[in-house]
Amino acid sequence: MSIPGVSGKYGVMNSQPATTPQGQGPSGKLVALIVALALCVVGLAVVLVIVLMSRKPMTGLEERLPGMDRLTSAGGSAEDLSAISKGKLIKGDGALSTLPGFWPRFRGPNGDNIATDAVAIATQWNDKMPAKLWSVDLGEGYAGAAVRDGRVYILDYDQAKLADALRCLSLADGKEFWRFAYPVKTKRNHGMSRTVPTVTDKYVISLGPKCHVICLKADTGEFVWGIDLVKDFNAEIPQWYAGQCPLVDGDRVILAPGGDALMIAVDIATGKVLWRTPNPRDWKMTHSSIVPMEFGGKKMFVYCGSGGVAGYSADEGALLWETPDWVISIATVPSPIAVGDGKIFLSGGYNAGCMMLQLKEAGGKFAVEKIFRLDAKEFGATQQTPVLYQGNIYGIRPDGQLACLSLAGKILWTSGSAAKFGLGPLLIADGKILAMNDDGLLTLAEATPAKYNFVTKARVLNGHDSWAPMALAGGRLLARDLTQLVCLDITGAKP
Numbered sequence: 363m364s365i366p367g368v369s370g371k372y373g374v375m376n377s378q379p380a381t382t383p384q385g386q387g388p389s390g391k392l393v394a395l396i397v398a399l400a401l402c403v404v405g406l407a408v409v410l411v412i413v414l415m416s417r418k419p420m421t422g423l424e425e426r427l428p429g430m431d432r433l434t435s436a437g438g439s440a441e442d443l444s445a446i447s448k449g450k451l452i453k454g455d456g457a458l459s460t461l462p463g464f465w466p467r468f469r470g471p472n473g474d475n476i477a478t479d480a481v482a483i484a485t486q487w488n489d490k491m492p493a494k495l496w497s498v499d500l501g502e503g504y505a506g507a508a509v510r511d512g513r514v515y516i517l518d519y520d521q522a523k524l525a526d527a528l529r530c531l532s533l534a535d536g537k538e539f540w541r542f543a544y545p546v547k548t549k550r551n552h553g554m555s556r557t558v559p560t561v562t563d564k565y566v567i568s569l570g571p572k573c574h575v576i577c578l579k580a581d582t583g584e585f586v587w588g589i590d591l592v593k594d595f596n597a598e599i600p601q602w603y604a605g606q607c608p609l610v611d612g613d614r615v616i617l618a619p620g621g622d623a624l625m626i627a628v629d630i631a632t633g634k635v636l637w638r639t640p641n642p643r644d645w646k647m648t649h650s651s652i653v654p655m656e657f658g659g660k661k662m663f664v665y666c667g668s669g670g671v672a673g674y675s676a677d678e679g680a681l682l683w684e685t686p687d688w689v690i691s692i693a694t695v696p697s698p699i700a701v702g703d704g705k706i707f708l709s710g711g712y713n714a715g716c717m718m719l720q721l722k723e724a725g726g727k728f729a730v731e732k733i734f735r736l737d738a739k740e741f742g743a744t745q746q747t748p749v750l751y752q753g754n755i756y757g758i759r760p761d762g763q764l765a766c767l768s769l770a771g772k773i774l775w776t777s778g779s780a781a782k783f784g785l786g787p788l789l790i791a792d793g794k795i796l797a798m799n800d801d802g803l804l805t806l807a808e809a810t811p812a813k814y815n816f817v818t819k820a821r822v823l824n825g826h827d828s829w830a831p832m833a834l835a836g837g838r839l840l841a842r843d844l845t846q847l848v849c850l851d852i853t854g855a856k857p
């Protein structure tokens with residue numbers, strides 16, 4: 363193929379000889395060359411102007427928050443973690459509160475859902491009791507509150523702005539001190555938010571619906587560090603979003619991503635990953651939370667993953683024992699209960715029932731045996747982890763009844779078909795069970811193995827899906843339905 367006017371290394375590519383226009387000598391050639399170059403420069407300038415004028419102006423420039431260089435210690439960067447890196451701290455007008463009360467994490471001060479406050483609960487309720495002290499509107503979800511130093515912490519979802527928002531409210535009146543929000547598109551799937559933050563004297567840590575972990579200063583909300591478990595560890599977001607609540611063990615945050623690391627320990631002050639547990643069987647993250655326990659002179663973390671239940675050394679995350687005998691096909695939600703003497707109680711929904719395990723130790727090696735297993739008709743728990751109290755287990759069975767189970771696996775009593783609680787939460791305080799049903803009806807009953815002893819009840823929420831874990835701090839009960847958080851006085855101190 364020939365291209366007119368081009369000659370090259372590999373032969374003549376134009377059959378016509380080159381000619382020089384008449385009257386154009388060497389100086390004329392130079393002038394023509396200069397003119398041609400000038401025209402080229404002008405043409406390029408015009409093209410550049412057109413391109414610049416057609417571009418959209420830059421948007422979305424954000425002020426860099428302190429600590430954003432510590433977004434992850436697993437190799438990511440602000441650009442990789444687009445959600446957390448776009449986080450904003452928004453200040454409110456909340457006033458400091460000196461109210462007592464301590465419920466700093468999922469299932470309370472000791473992780474057992476038993477209140478430690480020496481507060482007497484009023485036993486005569488009516489349409490004005492328990493008194494509603496304040497309420498706050500929330501995005502759809504089931505995330506519960508944590509309380510410390512007069513502050514209430516709750517992980518919300520801002521449906522208008524499509525953002526997770528860790529909010530800090532005053533225990534006194536519900537007014538907001540601050541919120542830290544980062545953009546995450548989360549579709550409605552039985553609500554969005556699920557988890558309870560964990561708060562220490564310095565930090566508050568939350569795990570969002572799509573597995574974004576953030577650590578903030580508890581008093582000011584200032585960003586400290588963040589990790590995206592999906593990007594950094596190839597975690598798989600559970601079917602109904604993340605339900606695992608962060609565990610703080612001393613100066614470490616313990617998380618179970620699944621994916622590339624079944625469990626990790628993170629330095630609470632820096633976000634540095636201290637150790638990670640291999641995941642050769644590819645266990646996935648579940649809705650269950652990690653529980654610490656000690657046995658045989660060894661501290662361990664117990665976790666119900668997608669492939670079973672296992673215990674890992676608290677020192678370096680090494681696997682100590684595991685069993686595939688506890689697998690729930692649809693969703694593993696309740697957390698394990700460390701009963702004592704190496705016993706671990708497991709419960710679940712979707713026909714899982716319940717099971718009691720026994721650890722055994724010899725020569726530094728651990729084994730696990732099954733003591734008993736009951737089917738779902740006898741005892742189980744679809745959503746709420748049961749409560750171990752004074753040698754017996756209290757929980758809401760899959761049929762909605764409140765039940766008491768002995769540690770030998772014997773049903774001691776049930777509340778009966780006339781007193782059902784659906785998927786609602788429960789806790790124990792002042793020797794009494796506080797149990798909520800799906801529609802905001804709160805029931806008070808005696809926490810005794812003798813029989814189901816109903817005390818009183820009152821409607822405290824007007825919405826539906828009142829499934830969030832409750833918190834009790836200084837006689838103030840924090841409960842929520844799908845879209846509203848309320849603070850109730852259950853002592854009768856308020857009119």
